[in-house]
Amino acid sequence: MRWLVFGQRAEPSWVSLTNAMVGAAPLCAIGGFRPAVGRQFRVDALTAMRRLPGAVLVGGRDRLTPRACAETIADALPRAEHIVIEEAGHMLPIERPDEVTEAIARVVAASRRRPCRRLRGALRAIASPPSAAAA
Numbered sequence: 001m002r003w004l005v006f007g008q009r010a011e012p013s014w015v016s017l018t019n020a021m022v023g024a025a026p027l028c029a030i031g032g033f034r035p036a037v038g039r040q041f042r043v044d045a046l047t048a049m050r051r052l053p054g055a056v057l058v059g060g061r062d063r064l065t066p067r068a069c070a071e072t073i074a075d076a077l078p079r080a081e082h083i084v085i086e087e088a089g090h091m092l093p094i095e096r097p098d099e100v101t102e103a104i105a106r107v108v109a110a111s112r113r114r115p116c117r118r119l120r121g122a123l124r125a126i127a128s129p130p131s132a133a134a135a
Contacts, residue, residue, distance in 0.1 A: 006061075007060070008088075043073065050079070052077075053081075055103035056082050057084075057099070057103055059088035059091075061088060070082065085099055
């Protein structure tokens with residue numbers, strides 16, 4: 001688990017917490033989600049959020065979600081801050097809580113300066129099922 005989801009440094013308590021979370025998850029959730037993720041390529045849905053502030057974070061040593069995936073998302077969201085945390089892995093909220101919290105705070109602060117109707121419109125667009133042509 002340490003090698004798979006953490007970066008260069010992993011406290012034993014982080015590994016224990018992650019093992020407990022994975023151990024509590026049903027087996028179908030652990031192995032069954034991957035094919036569904038592959039069918040949910042919804043980068044086009046991000047266009048509905050292109051005017052909203054955001055943050056795309058990725059660990060430089062993330063073995064589950066490669067940097068290229070984060071770059072694809074960031075490219076679709078021009079107002080999003082793209083943050084690569086070089087020595088971190090996949091578990092950014094555990095490994096680097098300060099950086100994650102700071103990124104969220106910046107998004108919230110930027111969102112407060114934007115009209116709420118844009119956010120509502122973006123949320124409606126995301127909630128709408130993809131068109132048959134996009135499938």
